[in-house]
Amino acid sequence: KAWLGLDVIDVTPDVAARASLYRVEGAYVKSVAPGSPAQKADFAPGDVILSFNGRKIRTPKQFQNDLSGSEVGSEVYMCVAKDNHRVTVYAVPEERPPYLPAVTKTFPLVGIKVSEIAFGSERAERLQELGRPGGVLVEKVIPNSPAEKAELEEGDIIMSFESRPVRSLREFLSDLAGAQPGQTVSMCLMRAAYRKTIYVALTQNSRFSAIILHRQLCSFVR
Template structure:
């Protein structure tokens, strides 16, 4: 669909290619993410089950409707990448869509109870950056919820409600046992209508569509629509095998191509989500898929592995001796047949641990010992300065090499100005959406937290000097805090 979707991927980030149609996220909001379900069908013949009614009666009480409200303080300036960008809706997951100052966004989605204590799994895009989250149970009772932990890179979130009595929970299945052709059932809250059930089969497994860095989806033809985001995809045993998240759509509605996050991915992240923060490993490389053409050029016997497209100077892989052009075929003793497998292995690795990495270089196998470091730059969420320093009136997003490459940003580092309040100090100083902040008082900006600390060091009435890149030209701006 768009040549800007590079097939080059990082050690933890593997953007794929889009095909012809638009990707939509299925919460009832600007984006419509929703997912697909899968399951084992040994209990049924190819003619299909007679009825899913017993399964739905058993699982329905554990599925919840989620409504969230967020106040977005952004400028009237157009989106920095143009309103005709076909990826604008997906890009909204990272950089909030430009809407009028102080506008309210109402987001509808779905979740499901995984613990009698009130823990609920859903999609990150349903609840992130919200000021109020309400959860309605199947019995129509409504409760306030709080975010325990969320991870935008996998679009997973864990929220919790306080309830005196134990809640019915759904059993989590094993998505690795799901096969193409299995029957699956999706329960969700499409368009805010309330509990709605749909069924279909698993159309494909381990699907990569370029929707995120750690993607492998279950594809299903079970009808899914806006509002299904975060809902369970059940197998015929009533176990959750996926979390509905995305669809391909020409107009925002179901056309029989939906995607679900495999539940095993959520199970792996649950301990970290409960702790409130997800930490990933990183080795500092960019990788890409092996193609039939590359197989011959690289003197490979098989079309497998992950081709190293770039190595970050000073990163763990660079220190270990890995070079551009190497083909990684094993990581920590585990074979890599497809490049998309490597980011998951690296991300889930123990920080500080050294692992053996086997590569093919010029037709010869070599082994390197690589230490896994903590991934920092892509884990920081979008941060608004409004709550702490409302007079500045900016919403910022940390730029990473991956996002810079993916959206053709002129810089691979710095802070992207996503929105500016009309009448704010930043607005009066001339800051515009799309600007990239490079320095604060002649000190390079490395991350969002550092920027906030530098800004907060200034008292009211003091001036902050920013070095800004706008369209490839750099200049200084000063903002005086009132």
Template structure:
């Protein structure tokens, strides 16, 4: 009798059980997919686009623990440099990012992420515009040789005086050049890499008065290459109201140099 019942009900029961587990597995897969999608949406929501306002909010927070000054002619001659440029390292804080990267007093910092450092203030502005925990690289003169070192800036210690800054006003909305855009093609035709796109020029602003137009691509700022939006904002934040800066731009196939006198921020 039991054998007959198994023959009679066993196959339908197995089929029902199989369908149940398949449905349960599908439900769990859907839940996992939903959770993953939610997590991704959360990650995207945390990414704040880089613009001048949120850039200023974090400006000056990065720290590597090196005290610097301008390079003197004597220091440049000792390091076999052609001219007194760069940032001279006076001291290094114990257990700081600079010490961990083997930067020592007497070293001279020559470039920051591939851009030449002309003086101590320029280096300080480059560092101030850096992201905490995002690796930077420096070309360092050490006695009679040069070395590239990599450093992870840390958050500026609370025991140090806060960085005070009066940000200048230019009057433009800018962004990185988009991949595959017409602007990128113009750069490729000009055999240039990077650049910052002017998306909007505020009427009556210093930028408009200097002749900057929507669609212009800013290639350099005070004779330093401008490859990314962060580099441009670092250079701009390092200026003072009333200062006149020089910007090299590409406008379609034409290259121009514009001089802009910055004013005090209107905000």
């Protein structure tokens, strides 16, 4: 399966305005895998892919489908909005690796270790199929920790924090840093085929005190 090492999401109105796009469409580059064909072609987070081999790209899913139909080792070209300019980028797809290492971060006070969703993993492909902008993976839950009391589980994917999409580990860190003691926050998780929202009241001693106000099975992920 052809692979460039790009993690792409939907273009938002704000992104379209910054990139001087006439329409809110394309594939927004969220991240670039180290050492990947995309990195070698000078792709960078914030780029917007507008066309692939001459075909207009309207959604990330269309880009992934077009890329998947390409041949490994055969050069492809893309029109890309980069720093308010339109440039043509050439790249040579490689065989998709089984997975790529993910950046991880541990939160001792919360009792969880989370990571970016690894490139090429089944979870990454599942999120892409569902049209989700991303998330962070709960890799470890410390026994008797606030996270365990909040019923977080290893393998959960945190998709939003206070109704704001969590697209990357950096966004999750930023959201945590902005939370105030005493504030009640919500996180939406994906667990297997379900989404689950957890509401937590933060205390003075720990950002996640695991005082659970409400736990609700939100909906089936379709």
